[in-house]
Amino acid sequence: MSKIAVIGLGIMGLPMAKNLVSAGHEVTGYNRSQDKVDAFVEAGGQGAGSVAEAVSGAEVVITMVPDSPDVEGVVSGEDGVFANAPQGALWIDASTIRPDVAARLAEAAREAGIRPLDAPVSGGEQGAIDGVLSIMVGGSAEDFAAAEEVLNGVGKTIVHVGPSGSGQTVKAANQLIVASNIQVLGEAVAFLEAYGVDTDAALKVLGGGLAGSKVLDQKGQKMLDRNFDPGFRLALHHKDMGIVTSAAREANVAIPLGALVAQLVASTVNQGDGSLDHSGLFKQVLKLSGREAEDQA
Incomplete structure (x- = not known):
């Protein structure tokens, strides 16, 4: 030892x-x-x-x-x-x-x-x-x-x-994938809720198909419960999206979806939600959908 x-x-x-x-x-x-x-x-x-x-x-x-x-x-x-x-x-x-x-x-x-x-x-x-x-x-x-x-x-x-720095390069890619998945999951949950679907049942069946992911498993229920106690804070993911967008620019790699998600993360943080779990991106989806007041009622 x-x-x-x-x-x-x-x-x-x-x-x-x-x-x-x-x-x-x-x-x-x-x-x-x-x-x-x-x-x-x-x-x-x-x-x-x-x-x-x-x-x-x-x-x-x-x-x-x-x-x-x-x-x-x-x-x-x-x-x-x-x-x-x-x-x-x-x-x-x-x-x-x-x-x-x-x-x-x-x-x-x-x-x-x-x-x-x-x-x-x-x-x-x-x-x-x-x-x-x-x-x-x-x-x-x-x-x-x-x-x-x-x-x-x-x-x-x-x-x-790989050699020194490679771990951080792979982690930047990881954070790009995770943030994009959280954003799309939030959009899907808002969509399901707008139609009055049984969201627990919906996430269960989605999780068993091609749409299934660890993001869905770990963050879906947090969105349904509006429980954004931090497991990984939005402020840190904001920092990480800055890393990946900067590194992609230096490598001349286009990440159009990643750049958009980075802006959505930044917007959520700038509105005072940086201390929330990164599943708190869902709040921005609700706001953009005009459902924020309904959610707080």
Whole structure:
């Protein structure tokens, strides 16, 4: 079993860290807010008061923070991962960030004697809790092999997809697909409701056919219940759609549907709903359909 540091104990990081404890690893967690550290300690982990303290002596460092600047902030500087983790330690960045930033930070990690992997995850909060995340990993094949035991503690589908930055590229594609699916699912639910269909029955039969998807399984009921408690916040998906639209432009790839969905996500966030689950895109569908007042009645 490994000595692991987890930096970032949020919606995804905390259950991931807990699962690593359950798998028998020695895990130290750090988060900027102390209540998250306290919750992890209650679950059997160890707490740290700084990044430097958390990574001291760690064989594996996992970062799970919101955005590219956050990752740079925790790995760089005198108190960062690169300056304080032992030589030869594995650094697994499970955050979702820009592919070019991931590649640049991977090079900086190697210069510091750290072995980098960009390993963003998909599956949402429930997937993190259940330990069944899909993990797309960029980096060297040797480092991927060394990290597999740890990754198996938090994920189910774990695939090496190429060199540094590749994991983030695949995650950008994932977020494009997920946002588009959520948007279309919301439109379908609004359509069904407008015709007075038994929506529970409708989603059941749709889920058994070609229209079935994990998005339908996990987000359909949330839309029916108008329950948008965050498993993955719209504000983060807004950030991710910025990543994919920017990366697509740089690659000269047209994503017309993705660009439209990105605007719908941005509009929902700009109206104050960034803290909602990304299934909250359904609220925008209702508003555009003139059904918002009816929904709130």
